[in-house]
Amino acid sequence: MKLRNVGLLLALTIIAAVSVAAVPPDETLGFVHATVIDATGSPAQPDMTVIVADRRIVEIGTSASVKVPKNARVVEARDKYLIPGLWDMHGHEIFGAWLPEDEKVTPLLFVANGVTGVRDMGGDLEPLKKWRSRIASGDLLGPRMVIAGPMLDGPVPAFPSSAPVKDAADGRRIVDELKANGADFIKIQSLVPRDGYFAAADEAKKQGIVFAGHVPDAVRAAEASNAGQKSIEHLTGVFEGCSSVEAELMSKPRGPGRGRFLSTYDPAKAKALIALFLKNQTWQVPTLYWEQGEWLIEQTNAGPDPLAKYAPAAWRERTWPMFTREILKSWSTDPVADREAFVQAEFKMVGEMHRAGVPILAGTDTAAGVRVYPGFSLHSELEMIAQSGLSPMETLQTATRNAGVYLGLSDTGTIEKGKRADLVLLDANPLDSISNTRKIRSVVINGRYLSRSDLDGLLHTVQLEAANAK
Secondary structure (H helix, E strand, O other): HHHHHHHHHHHHHHHHHHHHOOOOEEEOOOEEEEOOOOOOOOOOEEEEEEEEEEEEEEEEEEOOOOOOOOOEEOOOOOEEEEEEEEEEEEOOOEEEOOEOOOOOHHHHHHHHHOEEEEEEEOOOHHHHHHHHHHHHHOOOOOEEEEEOOOEOOOOOOOOEEEOOOHHHHHHHHHHHHHHHHOOOOEOOOOOOHHHHHHHHHHHHHHHHOOOEEEEOOOOOHHHHOOOOEEEEOOOOOOOHOOOOOOOHHOOOOOOHHHHHHHHOHHHHHHHHHHHHHHHOOEEEEEEEEHHHHOOHHHHHHHOOOOOOHHHHHHHHHHHHHHHHHHHHHHOOOHHHHHHHHHHHHHHHHHHHHHHHOOEEEEOOOOOOOOOOOOHHHHHHHHHHHOOOOOHHHHHHHOOOOOHHHOOOOOOOOOOOOOEEOEEEEEEEOOOOOHHHHHEEEEEEEOOEEHHHHHHHHHHHHHHHHHHHHO
């Protein structure tokens, strides 16, 4: 039996290696007879041809009017749907011993799921910079990366990959150091003291670098918005800011007490806070899939895990059990009914903010969250955002167009002539159901076309690596 397993693993290794190695980069591609969903908000465009060359979209038009170059690989896309590559706007890829560096797991899971861009919200800066550079050059297959590096946290940080901040001087110094060392933006965690937070915010403005993340325990959501924090993750501070007893809630450590949040919810305060977010363009990354896993972990962590084969031992045996223990001990201690009601309130809040015009981004907190797998979890997040009341197009835009706008990257997020050709071809229409983003036929990323068999090869590679990675 053991010999058979060894033989199977060897066969899968060969299949995966050959599949990926056989894919030539920078081909000219012609997607013909595709239905294009460009994520601009325009209706789906049937029977279109899209030409890709030199990693860019060079022509789009009706299949009757656009001629495919003779040297192009023709991709028959009749009855299929072409969308922009997806962005996960809240992930962690290399995160100390919790998420050890492994280029054959996280990057490949993203790509296999159509995720062609990631905003890394905290990690080990030097190896992340190497990944960012290698991916950009084509040396490493993975999503385009925008990275924060170490997270600014309190004097005794709660997580790895963190920079301790004890006062205002620390806040300013760390912002300066991170910018000088190549971080794309600044990530704020929950334990940063007030003076350190506002000093970091001010220094980020002076340095012209975005700062984003949690609303720290010692700071109000309205204050964070007014300080110029560009995005708030996990709705931190939002429900405190909507409470009639916000000062009381702010005086206690954040954690249990969801029932108190709901019983003191003040619609007038909520309306005012949402209006402030709109005025200041404070983006929201609600990470609803992770939030459900945090508040209802007994439910989401129960039963068999069909994706466990993609999780390295470090995740399964160290990081996720540690998170589970901490959540059950310190967070998910309220009555289940209170926590279920709070999760529904989060869904409702996202819908209310969206209808008011507050911009929303899709992010997952992968792979730090328990059973929150790179790539796979983004599709779950999109489904939950849709449940909050966004239309399928609006939901798709949270992981495409909105990401490009937020990041200030004019070359990504929509299917338009001249933009990067990061694309996903689907077997079913995501405007009928956002769940159809899971039905991936092929992916174009950084000039490389990956067929369904190529994507399956990536998943085989991950499975083998996860079985061996400690």
